[in-house]
Amino acid sequence: MSLPVLDDTQRAAGLRRMKMVATGLLVVLAVIFVISFALQERYPWLQYVRAAAEGGMVGALADWFAVTALFKHPMGVKIPHTAIIPRKKDQIGASLGQFVESNFLSEEVITQKLGSMQLAQKAGAWLERPESAARVATEGSAAIRGILRVLDDDAVKTVLESMFRRHVVDPPWGPPMGRVAERVFEEGHHHQLVNLVVDSINDWVEANPDVISELVAQRSPSWVPSFVDDLVGDRVQVEVGRFLRAVQEDQNHEMRRALDNYLKGLARDLQEDPAVMAKADAIKEQVLDDPRVQQLITQTWATIKNALTTAVDDPDSELTQNFKAAVQDFGHRLATDPELAAKVNTWIADAAGYLVKTYSSDIAGVITETVEHWDAQETSEKIELQVGKDLQFIRINGTVVGSLAGLAIFTVAHAVFG
Template identity: 80%
Template sequence: MKLVATGLLVLLGIIFVIAFALQDRYPWLQYVRAAAEGGMVGALADWFAVTALFKHPLGLKIPHTAIIPRNKDQIGATLGDFVEDNFLSDEVVKTKLDSIGIAQRAGAWLSRPEGAERVATEGAAAIRGILRVLDDEAVRDVLESMFRRHVVDVPWGPPVGRMAERIFEEGHHHQLVDLLVDSLNDWVHQNPEVVARLVAERSPSWVPSFLDDLVGDRVQVELGRFLDAVQDDPNHQVRRSLDEYLRGLASDLQHDPGAMAKAERIKEQVLDDPRVKELMAQTWATIKGALANAVDDPDSELTANFKSAVQDFGTRLVAEPELAAKVNAYVGDAAGYLVRTYRKDIAGVITETVERWDAQETSEKIELQVGKDLQFIRINGTVVGSLAGLAIFSVAHAIFG
């Protein structure tokens, strides 16, 4: 386009020279000379204007030339402010998001198998990356710290007592008592020789063996009857006594300092320092191994369930307008928050980027983007100048002859 514009200027120059030389012989060439003269003036003026935007014309440092290189930083700041004021606002972002219907579009994509597969693939890659960069020792320390804060350091007595009190008041323990009584009764009926042997071992040596057998059989029968009675009678004295004992234990764990101290000693014995460290190490190793195996196997149960959940969520976004509206509202609020909080930082990227550019490089970048239109300005100036020159000469010739 530069060659076209410059070539048109050269052509008008040639025409001007020929017309100027022959106008005395051919008077009508005066009009051609005037048009060519005006065209050259227009072309030179617009060449100067266009060139002055990007550099000093002919290398001459004329005032108010090389405008873009000289005002590069101001242009970047102005562009950043323009973007911040006209694009990075709550209203613009929310209006655009509302017009898109992002929840419905995302739901349509997620409901398709390929969409769920893509999410699962990217999620697996993210998990693998996280597992690679995580420091196992640091993770174990965090888990141990959380476990100590929420389990070890917390007194066990009151919370255990409150939980047990609710269980005992609602009678949930009765099923466990029934199971214990049933098991004990079955064992007694199935192992009569054990009872007889225990009686024989604890009787004096001078007691005849047949008497031991009689006593053992009697104990076996009475014990069986007793367990049968406990088993068949929901209000048996043993059951009531057990209920009273358990309720009292639950109350003591909440209010009796001795019971609470005993619970703390049991906790310390069960969860001493080495056991806690070993438990956390095993827990993290188990979690890490399970996650690694699941994400490495595209057909694992975890991956299949995740894909199914993603597709189900996508289907619900499409089929349930209320859910889609909630998601759109959440996305709009999040985008609005990001814009309000970071709009200056986002717009600042433009300003800082332009500031880092070299002035000459900036000028060339802009010229490459708009240069074609600028050369059309030169061409249009040439044409308009030619018409203006022709018109001015024609009017002057008509008036002054």
């Protein structure tokens, strides 16, 4: 059960009340002492009361001095070893920082604590709830909107253009294209494309039988009879169809081998032949210098920004729904998959351990530096507000213990020495 948190005003009021109680006890004992001292000759039993009151006053005054000496000079008199906190503020801050670093910012302590907390399972159980996933999506949308508002469009476009030129335009295309093509051709992945092209050509030839005849007639001399053109055209179409079917059926056809050799040679030239590499780069420059390509690059950010803005503003958008589903799925996996949860817990513990190991001195230094910048009187007041109320109980206890001690001493002495 957590304790209620008090503000400084409430603490100050409580401290004043406890001071009044402790001081009131001292005043009461002083009155009792005066009365009992004055009447003890007439009423001998008041000697015991006087002794108890006398011991209580001694205890109350001693503890008042001890408590007061922590925060100030008692009654303004600069007695040595008083006003301890204001005088040793910096040493206290340094000791407190060192204590926190040694006992709380220890890699071993942090790792053991996080390892026993099962953060992954708890986070997973929270994330897999629909309302939690919706909250994560809402916060994520707010973060994205904030980022999009902060980012300068012109600056983003400049960065995109710079990245595109550095990673796409500036590097030579020949060698990387050659390496990719060489691997594709060596493994025969292009054969399916060749089959598709041959099949398409064959289908077109069969579907357009008059085209070849017309081409033959257009290119033959005018004095050649038309029936000869028809015969030649039919013959050419038959031979073309036979050739294409042979290529289709024979995977080791001479044309296929010639094509393979040509493509493999082209792949090697792209990597080794300066002239071919220069041609590839020239084609690249020609294509990428096209104004439409440049416009497309500059419009990329606007398109991305508009799409993101529209998606995050709509709680029912596909992006938002997919994000929620992904969050819930991840949470379910964390909560139900011991192996994944163990990995995440280990990662969290290792990351926290690394941060503590690397930055514990800096973190603890914040305490030391903060206390050093405090005013001495302010520091004394801050600490007194936190613990002063409990310290007043020391005064009360000292009063009670002193009274009992005084009574006990007087009783023993009276019994022994009569």
